[in-house]
């Protein structure tokens with residue numbers, strides 16, 4: 001069921017630029033289990049769209065479809081590539097990988113899954129720049145230092161192994177490593193889960209600053225409505241593989257229309 005503030009009718013951000021990603025009527029199934037049903041959304045430059053919902057609602061599966069790691073059984077995902085808006089299904093694996101490495105960034109929940117734990121912090125940060133052909137040692141080192149500072153890690157830790165970093169620092173390192181290539185579209189998959197509350201708050205503050213400064217489009221998956229409230233301008237609520245309500249963040253969180261969203265909001269957000 002879609003409410004009156006469903007994706008098709010949800011207020012769009014006022015931007016002269018078109019969407020960087022459009023998903024239309026996506027369906028996906030694992031075996032016989034339909035995991036996504038008729039999911040549509042758009043994300044625009046300079047906005048954070050949060051996809052929220054309880055565990056098992058299909059958030060990660062949706063993010064994987066939008067990132068091109070999974071292929072929908074029905075529907076279409078289109079994204080801006082070098083030649084304009086293109087269906088992901090029309091891209092070769094090589095072009096998709098290129099798009100993922102150059103124009104997109106992906107920050108996953110567990111930084112250890114993304115970082116190379118046996119090379120230094122600077123080595124981790126500059127990897128994408130080297131893949132883009134930059135070879136000058138001095139410039140690369142300067143960029144690594146710059147990004148370490150941007151994510152508020154002491155640049156004296158440049159040559160340290162990630163193994164010696166705390167959980168919050170590892171997540172900051174993953175963010176630096178991802179943002180160095182200045183992605184137009186950033187995928188954030190539960191970026192602050194598993195961190196202490198105080199570490200989480202500092203990281204959210206940092207993400208908010210970086211996202212607004214870099215003017216990226218961001219797709220944020222979270223089960224935490226407080227995280228969505230802090231970072232997102234728009235929110236899509238998922239339940240059982242469907243987007244049941246979507247709209248401006250304040251509107252969805254302060255005046256939820258769908259009974260499930262009302263329950264979700266009342267059970268986690270203090271009045």
Ligand SMILES: Nc1ncnc2c1ncn2[C@@H]1O[C@H](COP(=O)(O)OP(=O)(O)OP(=O)(O)O)[C@@H](O)[C@H]1O
Pocket residue numbers: 030035053054055056057058059060061062223
């Ligand atoms: N590889 C898989 N094989 C079979 N079923 C899967 C697989 N991955 C996910 N599922 C099922 O798809 C449904 C949606 O899972 P998904 O991980 O997308 O939800 P989620 O909202 O991201 O949950 P969580 O917040 O716990 O990660 C669940 O019923 C899950 O059991």
